[in-house]
Amino acid sequence: MTDYDVIVIGSGPGGYVSAIRCAQLGLKTACVEGRDTLGGTCLNVGCIPSKALLHATEQLHEAETNFEKMGLKVKAPTVDWKQMLAYKDDVISQNTNGIEFLFKKNKIDWLKGWGSIPEAGKVKVGDETHTAKNIIVASGSEASSLPGVEVDEKMVVTSTGALELGKIPKKMVVIGAGVIGLELGSVYKRLGAEVTVIEFLDTITPGMDAEVCRQFQKLLGKQGLDFVLGAAVQGAATSKSKATVTYKLRKDDSEHTIDADTVLVATGRRPYTDGLGLDALGIAMTDRGQIKTDGHYATSVKGIYAIGDAIAGPMLAHKAEDEGVAVAEILAGQAGHVNYNVIPSVIYTHPEVASVGKTEEQLKEAGVDYKIGKFSFMGNGRAKANFAADGFVKLLADKKTDRIVGVHIIGPMAGDLIHEVCVAMEFGAAAEDLARTCHAHPTYSEAVREAALACGDGPIHA
Template sequence: MVVGDFALELDTVVIGAGPGGYVAAIRASQMGQKVAIIEREYIGGVCLNVGCIPSKALISAGHKYQDALDSDIFGVTAENVTLDFAKTQDWKDNTVVAKLTGGVKGLLKKNKVEIIEGEAFFNDEHTLRVIHEDGAQTYTFNNAIVATGSRPIEIKGFKFGGRIIDSTGGLNLTEVPKKLVIVGGGVIGAELGGAYANLGAEVIILEGSPQILPTFEKDMVRLVETSFKKKGIKVVTNAMAKEAVDNGEGVTVTYEANGKEEKIDADYVMVTVGRRPNTDDLGLEVAGIEMNDRGYVIVDEQGRTNIKSIFAIGDIVPGAALAHKASYEAKIAAEAISGKPVAVDYIGMPAVAFTDPELATVGYTEKEAKEAGLDVKAVKFPLAGNGRALSLNQTEGFVRLVTTKNDNVLVGAQVAGVSASDVIAELGLAIESGMNAEDIALTIHSHPSLAEAAMDAAELALGLPIHA
């Protein structure tokens, strides 16, 4: 890289190489733009390096361990089952994560995206400066897409360090803790709590709201709560975490619930109460970009900020902090720069919790649909009636469809159970395409498959159930 006070010219520049940034860079290049991407830490962002992907690797390892310990119902018995957690972590880091991040680098190069290592700071609406190991370089640009993601929120009394960790620290422990306290029972806390319980830890989850996984419907969450009880996970709701004291050998967590103060001694406490947008230290205010009082960038339906040449996507704009949301917005922004008449439409945006069992939702819930003024009905098909679920010995859960009463158009769906994260895709496609229950029911599904439950739910919505 050339270093100096003169400015180098860029066409489209993307700041951040996570699932929003790298997708934006590749799509912009595919649209004929000359693209550079700036990354200060690691290609692939939080999701690939210390988030979505490594957490699912640990979840999978926990399932394998539990299967080895207890598969007696299948007539399979194993003796002297052990867990080499160092090997688990090595597989996660050096096989799963390394392969994916290396693949992203390859994709960027294949699409002729210039990779610039360093930290970007806006000087104005068409100029930025990149600080790197060898100094700094100023660039001018025609268009910019900001995709800098988010970071864990640190709460009072729980300063990160030592045995007080965030989700990144939780993914990189060198041993399975004997006892782990998790502050925050949302998706991240519930997923990692289940994973470490499966790996042999005693887990306590402190959640401030009346239920864990508060963004999912109660009948879905009850399935996870039942599973947690079987795993020995203790869940304390309506709990206020007050302080954590790290004594070097362990940590003492103080919390209040039901008007009573309690203390827990554990090996680690992991705080997963939410994430904060990485919009500070970027110079966004210098460029004149408008943000709300929570630090999120205000954008239009194409991801464009109030500055015509600058777009923002992913965790730094309002909405759910989801990797696939960032990737979706990335394509919209990149195509908008090329002049395509595109706009975001979030109705088909799924949300998934990789808990035991998995939970997935897309479109409206029944309550949300009615609040939106739609006349709808909801039907629920139990996985206990699905042959594939029975053969997997995982019959807990259901597929629920929310359809309009007059013409059975699908406007929402929820799946709770094994492989819900995969089954939800068909239902998201149906919502995105404006399909009705008959379209799903007439689609021939392979047998036996978990996806058949979607067909059975559609037949139930039509009043013509075969297996219910």
């Protein structure tokens, strides 16, 4: 048994970042992880491996569609699926090994095994019980499913199974038109699968700015993804050779079926807190199964804190990371803080989609008087040169103060472009501040500046 200042349960982005920050602040720290590798869902079976496959298949798309236009004469590329998976696994190893190195560098003990909290101040891992002044629960989330849809991770899969299929399916059905479904659906479409996305709502990516959403669906449709919207999945039956998904259209209650080699269940995620012993401790939970915390990440039991997917808020790795830093600083006597109004979200399809702040619909509902600055990537020289002119930047500013309240981008490198806006919003910048900031030419970022200019006298290149 070892005494610690802090024990973190879970080594995902929230957990490992929190552990490192605790150690940097002089706290004796340990992190509990039951996987064979650190990094949690994100690094092992989530964010990182999916981006590897997205990158590989985007390169395939470029070779198939744009190389010849640029005078690059090559034979039609073929896909070595085993090698692509090996590349993906190598990317995972590089990242997870990197976290292990950081733990050693910062003198963080890795308590290998699955943890539980028998009482406040104690964490049990295997047969050993460790004591800690404070415990941080960063246990993350797991994929959720639907009634009548039994996941076997072979034919009916979550994102975990979709990242290691034995072969590329000829037909794939994706249940759920959110981030995970559209990213992995895009991967397999580029690899040659027929992909049909079934969504309960009448729109893809719920909560996204409606104008961006319409453009996004249109572009994905051009890439060959089929959408069945307003459809309630009733179940999925499997045989040796195929899966059959049954769904009802909500508009007329008509029932339909569709066959596939693989069904990807991408209906969201839920907090993973099984086995921690939270019920016995009397830790308060929300109606959605999240751990209830106060403004300082403290649970209802003194000395136990929680962050990331296990608590309320968007299930985003970077949100968990910021919370991990904040709670570490709070425990060290500092003023840890997260600005939840400036947390970006990104969809890593092609083109990418990124947003931060309020949508136009949210501003209307709140009665905020706003103005819109919009600029198409068709007016951006770099985008046209790179066959990446689809999409636009949409900037929303308060009409009275000119303060930026939201930005929504669909286009090349949107996930990187959004961050200059995040910095601007963090410092309370006006659209004019962004418009008057010199941007290098030619870059995609000029489209962001042009959108800011559009909130004033108008963009230059439109």
